[in-house]
Amino acid sequence: MQIKEIIIYGKNGKIRRLSFNLGKLNIITGNSKSGKTAVGEIINYCLGGSSCNISDGVVRENSTWYAIILQLENEQIFIARKNPKVGKQTTNACYVEIGKEILIPENKDFEANDTVEGVEELISKRLKINENLNIPPEGQTRGALAANIRHALYYCFQFQDEIAARSFLFHRQAEPFITQSIKDTLPYFLGIVNEKALELENERMIIKRKLAIEKRKLDELEMLQGGGMKKALTLISEAKAVGLLSSKEDYDIDNFDEIFYVLSSIEEWKPKSVEVIGMDKISYLQNQLDSLQTELVEINEDIFFAKSFNGETEGFSTEAEHQKLRLSSIGLFDKLNFDPGHCPLCSNVLTNPIPEVDMIKTAIEKLDANIKNVSKEKPKLRKHIDGLEKRRQQIKEEIQKIKYEIDGIYNHNKEAKKLRDLYTRRAKIVGRISLWVESVADKSDVNSIKLAIKELQGRLDEIDNLLDKETLEDRKQSVLSRISSNMTKWAQTLELEHLENPYRLDMNKVTVVVDKPDRPVPLRQLGSGSNWVGVHLIVYFALQKYFIENARPVPQFIFIDQPSQVYFPSGEEEEDIDWKMVEKMYDFIYNQVQLLSGKLQVIVVDHANLENNENFMSSVLEDWHKGTKLIPDDWY
Numbered sequence: 001m002q003i004k005e006i007i008i009y010g011k012n013g014k015i016r017r018l019s020f021n022l023g024k025l026n027i028i029t030g031n032s033k034s035g036k037t038a039v040g041e042i043i044n045y046c047l048g049g050s051s052c053n054i055s056d057g058v059v060r061e062n063s064t065w066y067a068i069i070l071q072l073e074n075e076q077i078f079i080a081r082k083n084p085k086v087g088k089q090t091t092n093a094c095y096v097e098i099g100k101e102i103l104i105p106e107n108k109d110f111e112a113n114d115t116v117e118g119v120e121e122l123i124s125k126r127l128k129i130n131e132n133l134n135i136p137p138e139g140q141t142r143g144a145l146a147a148n149i150r151h152a153l154y155y156c157f158q159f160q161d162e163i164a165a166r167s168f169l170f171h172r173q174a175e176p177f178i179t180q181s182i183k184d185t186l187p188y189f190l191g192i193v194n195e196k197a198l199e200l201e202n203e204r205m206i207i208k209r210k211l212a213i214e215k216r217k218l219d220e221l222e223m224l225q226g227g228g229m230k231k232a233l234t235l236i237s238e239a240k241a242v243g244l245l246s247s248k249e250d251y252d253i254d255n256f257d258e259i260f261y262v263l264s265s266i267e268e269w270k271p272k273s274v275e276v277i278g279m280d281k282i283s284y285l286q287n288q289l290d291s292l293q294t295e296l297v298e299i300n301e302d303i304f305f306a307k308s309f310n311g312e313t314e315g316f317s318t319e320a321e322h323q324k325l326r327l328s329s330i331g332l333f334d335k336l337n338f339d340p341g342h343c344p345l346c347s348n349v350l351t352n353p354i355p356e357v358d359m360i361k362t363a364i365e366k367l368d369a370n371i372k373n374v375s376k377e378k379p380k381l382r383k384h385i386d387g388l389e390k391r392r393q394q395i396k397e398e399i400q401k402i403k404y405e406i407d408g409i410y411n412h413n414k415e416a417k418k419l420r421d422l423y424t425r426r427a428k429i430v431g432r433i434s435l436w437v438e439s440v441a442d443k444s445d446v447n448s449i450k451l452a453i454k455e456l457q458g459r460l461d462e463i464d465n466l467l468d469k470e471t472l473e474d475r476k477q478s479v480l481s482r483i484s485s486n487m488t489k490w491a492q493t494l495e496l497e498h499l500e501n502p503y504r505l506d507m508n509k510v511t512v513v514v515d516k517p518d519r520p521v522p523l524r525q526l527g528s529g530s531n532w533v534g535v536h537l538i539v540y541f542a543l544q545k546y547f548i549e550n551a552r553p554v555p556q557f558i559f560i561d562q563p564s565q566v567y568f569p570s571g572e573e574e575e576d577i578d579w580k581m582v583e584k585m586y587d588f589i590y591n592q593v594q595l596l597s598g599k600l601q602v603i604v605v606d607h608a609n610l611e612n613n614e615n616f617m618s619s620v621l622e623d624w625h626k627g628t629k630l631i632p633d634d635w636y
Contacts, residue, residue, distance in 0.1 A: 009108035023598030030624025036605035529566030
């Protein structure tokens with residue numbers, strides 16, 4: 001897969017097209033701020049970049065959509081991605097067309113028909129990145145990782161801040177977690193871990209999980225069966241304790257069949273229903289009790305007042321009767337019709353009548369009438385008191401009866417709770433007995449599990465042999481040896497530091513190491529920017545050569561931004577620039593592309609303009625030193 005063309009759709013309705021030569025070196029040379037870096041960012045963004053890293057300036061302000069045409073072996077893919085709104089760094093709106101030869105759409109407002117995830121999946125499939133999964137070693141917490149187009153692009157881009165970096169080697173390696181992603185996916189892209197091996201790794205992971213489950217099941221059954229008789233005797237003791245078995249009965253502890261029969265019979269036990277009288281009944285009785293006790297208090301008060309009244313009447317009647325008897329003794333009541341002119345005692349004629357005689361007469365008559373009334377009402381009052389006392393006795397009896405009934409309910413519920421607790425204990429023991437009976441009754445489960453474990457272990461051993469670490473390590477060293485051989489040869493071509501020593505790619509540390517006789521020298525310890533640029537170049541070309549020769553699913557292009565920047569330090573006069581080293585670098589790039597016979601495309605954007613170098617000038621696609629830019633002036 002190579003880049004056929006990039007297209008920018010302007011807000012003014014115009015279109016900027018930049019076509020590239022397939023399988024060749026494409027150079028865009030120009031001044032600063034002409035849009036050179038944006039070329040690589042547009043390619044990266046359209047290939048599913050998580051954010052639009054095009055600088056916020058002329059390009060972003062005057063564009064609506066960015067697009068690229070990818071050239072595959074027998075087809076082209078047109079991918080357009082919308083320019084994010086001001087203040088935003090990404091958008092998920094994508095437009096995709098696939099065909100043998102794509103005609104550039106003139107419409108600047110596409111109707112999105114795909115997403116970034118869809119674009120990644122589409123390109124990954126077209127590159128034939130087959131289903132794969134890197135599974136971290138046991139004990140590591142990171143998740144499994146499947147390689148896709150975004151991982152393959154680590155080996156296709158070298159932006160301006162990457163090409164001369166001394167602390168990292170690959171595209172985006174300075175970002176968090178990317179180094180680990182490179183470690184996990186590079187073996188796939190190099191073919192060290194091929195598709196078949198990844199399938200076997202997945203199968204091994206699944207088998208290990210199944211094997212662990214089966215072994216755990218076997219351990220549980222063997223634990224139950226292994227302590228079979230000991231466990232059975234414990235269960236018999238528990239059954240006796242809760243009344244499931246007679247405590248007087250003895251069993252032959254050496255007779256498995258007898259023990260098994262006894263415990264099996266207990267499985268048939270079923271708990272009886274236990275009735276517990278609810279609180280509603282108790283509340284009802286309590287209300288009745290409260291009502292009767294209130295009535296008893298009222299009746300006691302009525303009896304008290306009636307007896308008090310009866311006592312007062314009795315006293316009055318007794319005193320009145322006593323006075324009447326005294327007066328009767330002198331015959332006063334017999335002579336109530338005496339003449340007021342005579343003395344009522346001696347019957348002599350009175351000169352003046354006694355006025356009190358009439359009063360005495362009246363008083364004596366009232367006294368006699370009162371005595372008769374009191375004597376007449378006494379039987380009724382006694383009857384009323386007797387009625388009250390009878391009702392009081394009835395209430396006391398009803399109160400006692402209700403109290404007995406409430407106490408009975410509480411006692412019943414207490415016994416019911418004890419019985420229910422007993423049934424609960426019995427049920428738990430019956431459950432354990434049932435589990436024991438089931439575990440020892442059918443030994444075929446154990447045999448089938450052992451057979452399954454044997455089959456799984458056999459397949460696991462077979463996979464381990466196929467994925468022997470030593471074999472994989474041998475393959476890895478073979479691949480790295482081939483890559484390192486080219487790196488060492490090209491380090492001499494570019495006259496890099498320590499060129500007399502082998503250069504190698506260290507996959508564990510994701511860097512380049514020079515193996516000096518006395519010590520290894522990593523990339524970060526190499527001096528000068530020209531060495532750093534040279535190391536990046538030899539690694540990328542060595543990897544691409546290997547990918548191409550082994551038909552690995554990696555895009556066959558490299559984008560390089562400002563590789564000559566280390567030769568143009570700020571403030572240095574142009575005549576002091578080491579043009580010889582710049583030419584050597586471009587001759588190296590040109591020759592590597594030529595040696596791969598059209599199978600590798602290299603796109604370079606640079607400030608340098610080697611007018612006297614034939615290889616350089618024949619590869620210049622556009623020269624932006626004389627006013628030409630990525631975005632034409634008439635767009636803004």
